[in-house]
Amino acid sequence: METTSTPPLSGRKAQAARNDQVILEAARAVFVADPGAPISAVAERAKVGISALYRRYPSKEDLLRKLCSDGLKTYIVAAERALADEGDAWTSFAAFVRDVVDADTHSLTINLAGAFTPDESLYRDSAHASELTVQIFDRAAQAGALRPGLDVADVTMVFELLASAHLGDEARTFEIRRRYLTLLLDALHLPSAPPLPGPPPSVEEVNERWNT
Numbered sequence: 543m544e545t546t547s548t549p550p551l552s553g554r555k556a557q558a559a560r561n562d563q564v565i566l567e568a569a570r571a572v573f574v575a576d577p578g579a580p581i582s583a584v585a586e587r588a589k590v591g592i593s594a595l596y597r598r599y600p601s602k603e604d605l606l607r608k609l610c611s612d613g614l615k616t617y618i619v620a621a622e623r624a625l626a627d628e629g630d631a632w633t634s635f636a637a638f639v640r641d642v643v644d645a646d647t648h649s650l651t652i653n654l655a656g657a658f659t660p661d662e663s664l665y666r667d668s669a670h671a672s673e674l675t676v677q678i679f680d681r682a683a684q685a686g687a688l689r690p691g692l693d694v695a696d697v698t699m700v701f702e703l704l705a706s707a708h709l710g711d712e713a714r715t716f717e718i719r720r721r722y723l724t725l726l727l728d729a730l731h732l733p734s735a736p737p738l739p740g741p742p743p744s745v746e747e748v749n750e751r752w753n754t
Contacts, residue, residue, distance in 0.1 A: 564588045565595055566612065569605050574649050577657045581605065606658040613647040614667040620645065621674035625681075632687035636727055638678055639697070643723050644716070648698075648705035655751035689732040693742035700726055 568588035572579050581602045585592045599605040624638035642648070660668075679694040704719050704726070 561588075561590060561594070562598060565590060565598060565605075566609065570609055570650070573606065573609065573657075574653045577653050603658040606654055607661060607664060610650050610654060610660070611664055611667065613645075613650045614664065614671055616645050617642060617647045617671050618667065618674060621671065621678060624678050625674060631682045631685035632731060635678055635682040635687060636731075639700070639727065640720075640723065642701055643704050643719055646705060648701040652702050652705055656753060660752055686733070687731060689730055689735050691735070691738050692730065695742040695744070695748065698748065699743060700730070 565584065565588045569584045572583045572587055576583075581595065581599075582592055584605065585595045588595070599608065620638055620641040623641070624634045627634040627637070675697065676694050679688070679692075679697060682688050683692070704723055707718050707722065708715050709718050
């Protein structure tokens, strides 16, 4: 059977792609640390001229939208991978949660929500990500793998709680998050437990943070 492959990028295009990746990595580091930082801080960290940055991203909002779009796409890939796993419902649920925590997509949410105006593409991807999460959650719940009284919105807050943990360097932060993720997964997996206090977060409460 014949296979097709994507032709390699030309030297100039390959360099442009590398430059773009450097800019996005720098932007993530700068804006997660300080959402109010100027776009010039990104250029300085990426070691590119401000004009080169503006050619790719005409405004700070464009750059923030791109970061969040990439984060959502990473989340969606993890969710689709979990749904494609037809094995044990708890195992695929736990693997999904670990993938999302390791990808650190929710550092963008807790730091950038309200810092820019989302566009239709972001709303569409966000809705798709939510639908996939509900499917993963419902499958685990129907299998009796989740603590009674849990809501799918609780999973989102678990992601954000773990994303807020920062200690030492990147490697130490990863260790700390994995430590507390293990504890939280045990709590989510209880076959029986007393009722949780208070209601889970509502859709309105979660979405309100994105209003600028």
